[in-house]
Amino acid sequence: MISFAFWATVINYLDRQTLSVAAPVLREQFHLSNVEYSRVVFAFLLAYTLSNGISGMMIDRLGTKLGYALCMLWWSVAALLHAFAKGGLSLGMFRFLLGIGEAGNWPAGVKVATEWFPERERALASGIFNSGSAVGAILAPPVVAWILLRYGWPSAFVSVGAVGLIWLVLWLPAYRTPHVAAAEFGAPPIPVRVLVRTRFVLAFTLSKTFLDPVWYFYIFWFPEYLKRARGFDMAAIGKYSWIPFAVAGAGNFLGGGLSAWLLRRGASVTVARKGAVTFLAALMTSAIGVVLVQQAWLAIALVSIAMLGYTGSLANMLALPGDVFPKNGVASVYGLASMGSGFGGMLFTLITGWVVDHYSYTPVFIGFGLLPLICATILWLLLGELRPIGTFPQASVVSSEAGFQVS
Numbered sequence: 001m002i003s004f005a006f007w008a009t010v011i012n013y014l015d016r017q018t019l020s021v022a023a024p025v026l027r028e029q030f031h032l033s034n035v036e037y038s039r040v041v042f043a044f045l046l047a048y049t050l051s052n053g054i055s056g057m058m059i060d061r062l063g064t065k066l067g068y069a070l071c072m073l074w075w076s077v078a079a080l081l082h083a084f085a086k087g088g089l090s091l092g093m094f095r096f097l098l099g100i101g102e103a104g105n106w107p108a109g110v111k112v113a114t115e116w117f118p119e120r121e122r123a124l125a126s127g128i129f130n131s132g133s134a135v136g137a138i139l140a141p142p143v144v145a146w147i148l149l150r151y152g153w154p155s156a157f158v159s160v161g162a163v164g165l166i167w168l169v170l171w172l173p174a175y176r177t178p179h180v181a182a183a184e185f186g187a188p189p190i191p192v193r194v195l196v197r198t199r200f201v202l203a204f205t206l207s208k209t210f211l212d213p214v215w216y217f218y219i220f221w222f223p224e225y226l227k228r229a230r231g232f233d234m235a236a237i238g239k240y241s242w243i244p245f246a247v248a249g250a251g252n253f254l255g256g257g258l259s260a261w262l263l264r265r266g267a268s269v270t271v272a273r274k275g276a277v278t279f280l281a282a283l284m285t286s287a288i289g290v291v292l293v294q295q296a297w298l299a300i301a302l303v304s305i306a307m308l309g310y311t312g313s314l315a316n317m318l319a320l321p322g323d324v325f326p327k328n329g330v331a332s333v334y335g336l337a338s339m340g341s342g343f344g345g346m347l348f349t350l351i352t353g354w355v356v357d358h359y360s361y362t363p364v365f366i367g368f369g370l371l372p373l374i375c376a377t378i379l380w381l382l383l384g385e386l387r388p389i390g391t392f393p394q395a396s397v398v399s400s401e402a403g404f405q406v407s
Contacts, residue, residue, distance in 0.1 A: 001116050004171055005109040005129035008072060011167055012105045013136025013219075014143075014160040015079040015098065016044075019091075020220055021144040021241075022153045024227050024234060030087050038353025041220045042346050043092035047099030049342025055104035056335020057192060059111055060328060065175045067331075068108040069168055075101025076164030083154035106130075106318070106338060107331035114322040114330045115177055119388075120263055122322050123273070124256030127315030134249030134311060137219060138242040145238025190329040192336070200324055201333060203382035205340035208317065211375040212341030213348040214284065214368045215310050218244065221352060221364075222303065229361050230296045240300060247304035248311045255280055255312025259319070269323050270386045273316045274379045280316075281372035283309030288369035291362040306369065313372065323386045 019026070019040075027037055059067030078097035085091040109129045117125040140160075147156040195201050223241050226232040232240070255276055262272035287306040290299045321333040348371075352364050 001112060001175065002125050002129050004068075004167075004175060005112045006132040006135075007167060008068065008105055008171075009109060009129055009132025010136040010139070011072075011132075011160070011164045012075070012102050013133045014140055014163065015075060016102060017137050017140035017219060018079070018082070018144050018156050018160050019095065020223050021141050021237065022148055022156060023224055024237070025148065025153055026085075026091065030085075030091065032088050034357040035353045036088050037224075038349050040088060040092045040095055041216075041349045044095040044099040045216065045342050045345040045349060047096040048103045049099075049339050049346060051100045051103035052107070052335045052338035052342055053192075054335070056107035056331040056333070056338075059104060059108050059331040059335075060190075064108060064111050064115065064177065064331075065172070067104065068112075068175075069172055071101050071104030071108060072164050072168050072171070073101075075105075076161050076168070077101075079161030079164070080158055082157035082161075103335070103338065103342075107335040110318055110321060110334045111327075111331040113318070114327050119269065119323060120260060123259045123276075123316050123319040124253070126318035127252030127256030127311070130311065130314055130318060131249045131252035134245045134252065134307075137245035138249065141223070141238045141240075141242045145234055149234065190325070190332060192332065195329065195332060195336060199382070199384055201336055203378060203384070204317075204320060204333075205337040206382065207375045207378040208337050208341040209344035210371045210378070211281075211310070211313060211317070212338075213344040214287075214371055215307075215314075216345040216349065217352060217364070217368050218303065218307055218310075220349070225361055226296075228356075230299070232296075243300055244304040244307045248307035251280070251308035251311030251313075252315050254308065255315035256319075258312065259316050268386075273320060273323065273386060274376070274383070276316045277313045277379060278376040280309040280312035281376040283312075284372040285369045287365050291360075291365045309372065313375075320386065324388060326388075 023037065026032070032040070055067075055071060058070070061067075062070070075098055078094060078101055081097065082091070082094045085094055110126065113122055113125040113129060144156045144160070147159055222244070223237050226237055226241055258279070259272040259276040262275060263269065267275070284306045286302045286309075289302045290306075293299055293302070318334070321330040321337075325333050348368075355364050
């Protein structure tokens with residue numbers, strides 16, 4: 001079952017990365033500046049942000065099977081529409097539609113992992129499905145570059161969009177909710193008005209505001225950086241830009257394995273999850289060195305370490321809602337919290353375009369090397385103790401350890 005979430009994430013990133021790989025060609029054809037390109041990325045992130053809160057609630061209400069299917073259908077059709085873009089405006093519109101659908105992948109994947117895996121295995125299971133983002137990003141540069149050079153950029157968008165429809169045909173007859181979790185998932189979803197008043201959701205949302213924009217920078221801007229700052233052509237981008245994503249794939253297993261090892265050594269869930277995120281956030285400071293080295297291969301190596309740190313951190317972040325909330329609320333919690341990452345992504349994307357146009361990539365890489373440390377600090381200072389509460393009560397409950405204040 002987790003393999004379905006893995007392959008959905010692969011497809012999600014193939015669709016997402018097609019623009020990143022094709023960006024040098026599209027920017028020249030549509031005459032887009034760095035600021036104009038940042039607005040196209042902003043359109044995706046705006047829709048992604050707004051849809052995160054909605055998609056998580058939808059998946060909790062409709063169930064994993066139908067909710068995941070609707071998200072996949074939407075974003076696959078949106079990816080196909082990119083082939084009809086005629087300029088920056090239409091490209092931004094199709095990116096907006098893509099963002100609406102793609103936002104549902106992580107709330108749905110978190111729900112799959114929570115349905116099928118116990119606490120000790122949940123971070124590793126989350127890392128497995130999230131490793132699909134690295135695999136998709138690995139496949140995108142060589143595959144998309146080959147299709148683009150041979151058949152043109154519209155064919156690249158059509159090809160990756162069609163793959164999602166194949167996944168959909170396999171998913172619908174195959175997925176089921178395990179019997180042990182059916183009763184808990186059959187309970188009414190936790191109201192959003194209750195979730196947004198919890199300390200956990202507020203702190204978790206704030207932490208993601210400073211973590212996830214780092215990843216958005218790498219997936220949307222790294223091929224552009226290689227072209228503009230390192231002089232790579234399209235063939236070289238296809239040949240080398242997948243390397244950091246290959247290293248990032250290992251981070252999912254490193255992060256999940258690290259927290260599992262700490263749990264086996266007797267650490268509490270709080271220490272295991274937060275400690276793993278902190279260690280891996282420290283690895284992400286390697287990005288600062290990218291703009292300080294002369295050799296392109298060394299810059300790629302430093303970005304690879306930073307991206308490994310991100311995916312390792314995310315494997316633990318994906319497990320956090322299931323450590324605290326009942327199973328019928330985890331998709332909603334992760335979706336709401338991901339709105340923070342979307343708002344952060346929008347803000348930092350616009351800042352990136354402006355800074356690159358007016359200065360260089362140097363302050364950008366320094367900033368994205370430091371943001372993960374802010375995330376880790378927020379987890380330690382604001383998130384509180386992680387412990388499950390079982391079912392969510394209807395009466396007034398106060399639990400300072402888990403960060404709840406519910407009416």
